[in-house]
Amino acid sequence: MTKIAMSGAAGQLGTVLRAALPARGYRLRSAGGSKLPVPLCDDEEVMHGDLRDPAVVDRLLHGVDVLIHMAGTSVERPLPEIIENNLRALYEVYEGARRNGVRRVVFASSNHAIGMYPVDARLATDCEFRPDGFYGLSKMWGEGLARLYWDKHGIESVCIRIGSCVARPAEPRHLATWLGHEDLLHLIEQSITVPDLGFMVVWGVSANTRSYWDNSGAARLGYRPNQNAEGYAAEILSRPDPLDAIARQYQGGGFASIDFTPPAQRLGGSDR
Ligand code: NAI
Ligand code: 15L
Numbered sequence: 001m002t003k004i005a006m007s008g009a010a011g012q013l014g015t016v017l018r019a020a021l022p023a024r025g026y027r028l029r030s031a032g033g034s035k036l037p038v039p040l041c042d043d044e045e046v047m048h049g050d051l052r053d054p055a056v057v058d059r060l061l062h063g064v065d066v067l068i069h070m071a072g073t074s075v076e077r078p079l080p081e082i083i084e085n086n087l088r089a090l091y092e093v094y095e096g097a098r099r100n101g102v103r104r105v106v107f108a109s110s111n112h113a114i115g116m117y118p119v120d121a122r123l124a125t126d127c128e129f130r131p132d133g134f135y136g137l138s139k140m141w142g143e144g145l146a147r148l149y150w151d152k153h154g155i156e157s158v159c160i161r162i163g164s165c166v167a168r169p170a171e172p173r174h175l176a177t178w179l180g181h182e183d184l185l186h187l188i189e190q191s192i193t194v195p196d197l198g199f200m201v202v203w204g205v206s207a208n209t210r211s212y213w214d215n216s217g218a219a220r221l222g223y224r225p226n227q228n229a230e231g232y233a234a235e236i237l238s239r240p241d242p243l244d245a246i247a248r249q250y251q252g253g254g255f256a257s258i259d260f261t262p263p264a265q266r267l268g269g270s271d272r
Contacts (some may be wrong), residue, residue, distance in 0.1 A: 002192060005029045005060050005102075007051060007093070008070030010037050013108070013165055016181050017068065017188060018044065024189065031060045033071060051089040057096030066192050068106045069093055076112075076133040076258050086138035094149045104156040106191045107146050109201070111163050111177060112136030115252020117212070119176070123251075124214045125161070125201040132252035133259070143201060150199035158191040158221070162204035163213075169229040172241045173253045175210045180227030183207075190221045197221065212251050 004021060008014045009030035021028050022043040030037055032048035039046050049056030051071055061067060073085040090107075097105055114123060115132025131137040139161075146157035163177035165184055179187075183206045191197075200220065203213040206227040215223070243253055250256035 001025065001027055002065045003027045003029070003063055004066050004068060004192060005031065005064040006068040006070060007031045007060060008033070008072065008108075009046070010035060010048075011070055011074065013162075013184065014070045016165075016184065017070070020185050021188075026192070029060065029064065031056075031071070052084060052092055054092055054096060057092050058100065061093075061096045061100040061102050064100065064102050066104045066106065067093070067097060067102050068108075068188060068192075070108050072108070073135065073138075074110075076135045076255055079134045082134045082138045086135070087141055090142050090145055094145055094155065097149070097155050098153055102155065104158070104192075104197070105146065105149075106188060107142055107157055107159045108204075109139045109143055109159040109161045110136060111161055111203075111213075112252050112255050113139040113143065113161060115250055115255050117251045118249055119212065119251055121212065121251070122214055123212060125203065125217050132250060132256040136252065136255065147199055156197050157199050158197055159199075159201045160187060160191065160204040161201065161213075163206075165204065169232045169236060171243065172236055173243060173248075175229045175233055175236065176208055176212045177251075177253075178206050178208055178227070178229040179204045180206045180225075180229075183225040183227045186225070187218075187221075187223050190223050194221055 004026045010032040018030050022041050029045040036048045037046045073082050112132050113136045114130050115136050116130035129140045143159045149155040163179050164174050165179040169178040202218040203215045207225040209230040246257035246260050247254045
């Protein structure tokens, strides 16, 4: 039976996944950050600690086949915090994967690695990165690290550029970016089980009619999403859009308008 470890288990997505994976027959070791998670069933092993510490990483990864790496700073924060949790801790995780013979890492990347694309662009996974802040930049670095450890050390990675993973889409942007919980589970299960993936990048998005992203590459992963935010469109569009005028222009939404220099205030004052 495949032995799975999951970091960030006490976070939003970790909580959804922990509740489902053991029931689907996986042996799961779940790691919280600062607090020990309470096991959800007899088959779930729990632990906690800071992943910048190699000893914590070794406890997480000992005897593990696949790591689902959900831990990290998950929003825009000052650069030093992002460097610690999303660069330094991720480096320790991949080095730990080498030491412990972990064959695959499922890396929670983010749409914010490309968040400065305008909302009318439709993107494939080989598009250029256009991060919308230091958080998005850290995911770009994470995908690069994943690529390095496949090319140089043979550790497989699936980098999932997650859109907005919430139980129900709640705002107009989610009509494009929503990843429903059922689709999340299906995507993670495919990422665990499909053989010989090497290195790949997929969009973590449901089958949304208004999606910004072309996920045809995910066919190799056997990912067939069933959820579509469109069913919520009428209700969502009857309410005011919470995003400001800048956020509405970019795929990253509100992250794009954080610390944004308006074109008129830029050197030369041009709109590029
Ligand atoms: P979250 O913020 O709820 O959970 C992240 C967890 O990581 C926290 O519980 C925290 O304790 C842990 N953590 C942070 N730094 C750590 C460290 N140095 N050592 C050990 N644990 C540490 O995040 P959420 O929403 O569950 O997201 C999970 C992952 O998916 C994150 O990497 C996030 O960037 C990514 N993601 C999530 C999206 C979403 O819609 N929720 C969208 C795009 C990406
Ligand atoms: C993310 O990367 C964040 O972790 C999550 O909190 C949401 O903001 C999501 O992106 C999104 O873009 O909706």
